[in-house]
Structures are given as C-alpha cells and as structure tokens.
Amino acid sequence: MPLIEVTLTEGRSPEQLRALISGLTRAAADAIDAPLQNIRVVLRELPETHWAAGDVTIAERRAREEGTP
Template sequence: MPIVNVNMMEGRPKEKIEQVIADLTETLAKTLEVPKENVRVLVTETPKSHWGIAGESVEKRTAKNS
C-alpha cells in the first residue's frame, strides 16, 4: 500500500488540498499499477510560526516584508 506524506505551510484552501490528494492518488495508482483504494495520502499543515527559512520563521519573515 503506497503512502505519501505531504508537508506544507498552513493557509491553503481546503479545495486545493483535496485536489492535491486526488492528483497524487491518481498519479500513484497509475504509475505503480495499484487500485486507488490502496493509496494513502497524508497532508500535514505546519503553522508559519513553526516553519523556518534562513534562521527565522516564515511568520516573522512575512511580517518584516509587509
């Protein structure tokens, strides 16, 4: 059973996340020749305050650039 973990920053619309799940499922099922029912996609959304780039959180970087 293929399992895919997707990590992304929070804030995207639920419809976009649903599309990611659908697209990944379709691609894995086709590429690996397995039923879609066997594919698992786990999406983890991380708060911008917990995602660091160049030594500071995205939340802080965004605030600085606003």
C-alpha cells in the same frame, strides 16, 4: 500500500487540499500502477511560525518581504 506524506503551511482551502489529495493519488496510481484504494495520503498543516529555514520562519520571511517589522 503506498503512503504519501505532505507537510505544508496552513492557509489553503478545503477544496485545494482535496485537489492535492486527488492529484497525488492519481500520480501514484499512474506511476506505480497501484490500485486507488491502496493509496494513502496524509496532509500535515503547520502554522507559518513552526516552519523555518536558515533560522528564519516563513512568517518572519513574509513579514520582512511585506516590510513589516
């Protein structure tokens, strides 16, 4: 039973998330010939303040790019 886990920032529409689930499921089925009913997809959405790289959160990086202090 394949399990695909994805962590991404919040802000996508339910339709976008549904499309992601479908695309990942199809990709796994095609790649490893797994039955669709056996493929699990878990999406974890985090606020931009809870995801950082190089000690800078995504929220901080976006604010800097937009010129906001």
